[in-house]
Amino acid sequence: xxxxxxxxxxxxxxxxxxxxxxxxxxxxxxxxxxxxxxxxxxxxxxxxxxxxxxxxxxxxxxxxxxxxxxxxxxxxxxxxxxxxxxxxxxxxxxxxxxxxxxxxxxxxxxxxxxxxxxxxxxxxxxxxxxxxxxxxxxxxxxxxxxxxxxxxxxxxxxxxxxxxxxxxxxxxxxxxxxxxxxxxxxxxxxxxxxxxxxxxxxxxxxxxxxxxxxxxxxxxxxxxxxxxxxxxxxxxxxxxxxxxxxxxxxxxxxxxxxxxxxxxxxx
Amino acid sequence: xxxxxxxxxxxxxxxxxxxxxxxxxxxxxxxxxxxxxxxxxxxxxxxxxxxxxxxxxxxxxxxxxxxxxxxxxxxxxxxxxxxxxxxxxxxxxxxxxxxxxxxxxxxxxxxxxxxxxxxxxxxxxxxxxxxxxxxxxxxxxxxxxxxxxxxxx
Ligand SMILES: Cc1cc2nc3c(=O)[nH]c(=O)nc-3n(C[C@H](O)[C@H](O)[C@H](O)COP(=O)(O)OP(=O)(O)OC[C@H]3O[C@@H](n4cnc5c(N)ncnc54)[C@H](O)[C@@H]3O)c2cc1C
Ligand code: FES
Ligand code: FES
Numbered sequence: 001x002x003x004x005x006x007x008x009x010x011x012x013x014x015x016x017x018x019x020x021x022x023x024x025x026x027x028x029x030x031x032x033x034x035x036x037x038x039x040x041x042x043x044x045x046x047x048x049x050x051x052x053x054x055x056x057x058x059x060x061x062x063x064x065x066x067x068x069x070x071x072x073x074x075x076x077x078x079x080x081x082x083x084x085x086x087x088x089x090x091x092x093x094x095x096x097x098x099x100x101x102x103x104x105x106x107x108x109x110x111x112x113x114x115x116x117x118x119x120x121x122x123x124x125x126x127x128x129x130x131x132x133x134x135x136x137x138x139x140x141x142x143x144x145x146x147x148x149x150x151x152x153x154x155x156x157x158x159x160x161x162x163x164x165x166x167x168x169x170x171x172x173x174x175x176x177x178x179x180x181x182x183x184x185x186x187x188x189x190x191x192x193x194x195x196x197x198x199x200x201x202x203x204x205x206x207x208x209x210x211x212x213x214x215x216x217x218x219x220x221x222x223x224x225x226x227x228x229x230x231x232x233x234x235x236x237x238x239x240x241x242x243x244x245x246x247x248x249x250x251x252x253x254x255x256x257x258x259x260x261x262x263x264x265x266x267x
Numbered sequence: 268x269x270x271x272x273x274x275x276x277x278x279x280x281x282x283x284x285x286x287x288x289x290x291x292x293x294x295x296x297x298x299x300x301x302x303x304x305x306x307x308x309x310x311x312x313x314x315x316x317x318x319x320x321x322x323x324x325x326x327x328x329x330x331x332x333x334x335x336x337x338x339x340x341x342x343x344x345x346x347x348x349x350x351x352x353x354x355x356x357x358x359x360x361x362x363x364x365x366x367x368x369x370x371x372x373x374x375x376x377x378x379x380x381x382x383x384x385x386x387x388x389x390x391x392x393x394x395x396x397x398x399x400x401x402x403x404x405x406x407x408x409x410x411x412x413x414x415x416x417x418x419x420x
Contacts, residue, residue: 001285003268003331025329029309032327035286036307047332069321088397089375091309093321094328175396176310 003045009053017126019044020148027094030103063154064098078165082109085169098152104144107199112184115196115204125150138203162188166264180244181252185260191216200236200253207235229254270334275343289328290314301341301370312398315371316340322378341370353377360411364402
């Protein structure tokens with residue numbers, strides 16, 4: 001195995017241009033599990049933790065190597081909430097946003113936040129940069145639009161990020177658990193509502209019929225919320241796996257989305 | 268491949284083979300068996316160390332990426348003759364049974380108290396959510412830390 005440890009973005013992009021099929025290493029909390037289990041034995045690794053540009057967080061942009069520990073401390077309520085549910089303090093100190101995107105697990109906890117905000121994923125290679133909407137980047141379980149020679153630079157958030165946003169997750173216990181269902185709801189000032197659901201489809205998905213139902217309704221009635229819950233349950237595409245059944249996930253998705261919406265409306 | 272890093276304040280050099288974790292290098296190449304090798308999946312925390320100021324699972328750190336890093340393990344906290352206050356409190360309050368989780372717990376507790384000397388029991392529970400202990404039920408660990416807090420107040 002060969003490792004390259006670039007010290008800046010240009011160095012990282014040069015390294016990638018020379019080794020387009022290298023494995024990128026950020027916090028290692030996904031990659032090293034696979035290495036330890038001998039599922040992955042990359043010939044070339046490009047380690048990203050020394051690349052300062054990737055750790056940047058400025059207005060509307062969050063760099064790929066920003067860790068969950070950092071997200072917990074910043075002022076985006078749903079992002080802080082989701083970060084707090086990831087793994088343990090040890091995992092949150094190491095695990096990054098870019099790693100969550102790179103792994104592209106259907107249950108990735110950062111992904112509903114990006115989907116609810118219609119974030120763009122910024123990709124960079126030695127050739128230049130491109131931006132993809134989240135749903136053109138995340139293509140399926142473990143499958144993204146990342147090309148050889150490219151890395152995720154970070155994500156771009158829209159100009160207005162509403163303060164009314166909330167994240168919630170259901171798992172078998174409180175700590176150290178991969179989501180059975182997770183959910184992020186964002187409510188814009190004009191009443192537009194975005195509902196993103198994770199672990200209930202091949203990638204995170206948006207419950208657009210449910211969104212439309214509550215759009216602009218200031219105080220949804222219990223009947224409307226019942227209908228909202230029903231639509232979310234209808235729109236998700238869960239499967240049965242070792243963590244849960246499709247049936248439970250379908251039910252839980254509706255309940256979770258409804259509660260998260262209610263929390264969001266009262267913020 | 269050769270890496271150099273600072274472990275418990277000492278500059279160290281290790282000849283490593285590809286893909287090795289920092290945990291493996293500490294235990295098998297640097298003679299520091301404090302950090303324990305259990306799940307190798309980040310689930311149990313028995314391999315916890317402080318790496319450049321952050322508490323991490325050393326099983327998930329690629330050793331080749333630890334070049335130049337500063338690492339603290341349980342061995343670096345104190346010695347048998349001069350234990351770290353957290354180590355002493357664990358001894359005094361029987362917060363050790365089989366001991367497998369102990370080096371990781373001690374490193375995690377010391378790291379928490381360094382940053383938040385007035386951490387509450389709830390903070391402590393949260394901070395230790397990634398350190399599994401199958402024996403103590405954590406009661407004695409909480410008592411050890413409570414006593415330490417009182418002592419140092
Ligand atoms: C014990 C444990 C608990 C966990 N709990 C959770 C949880 O609750 N919720 C959750 O969502 N996840 C969880 N995870 C998974 C993991 O922590 C997250 O997916 C994390 O975001 C991965 O980030 P990383 O920096 O560690 O990624 P790495 O392991 O470094 O990389 C992961 C993948 O992304 C690629 N990659 C990394 N950076 C980039 C980049 N900049 N551009 C392109 N590709 C890149 C890598 O090549 C690799 O394929 C857990 C993992 C463990 C071990
Ligand atoms: S051995 Fe590292 S977390 Fe279990
Ligand atoms: S003392 Fe045995 S696992 Fe904690």
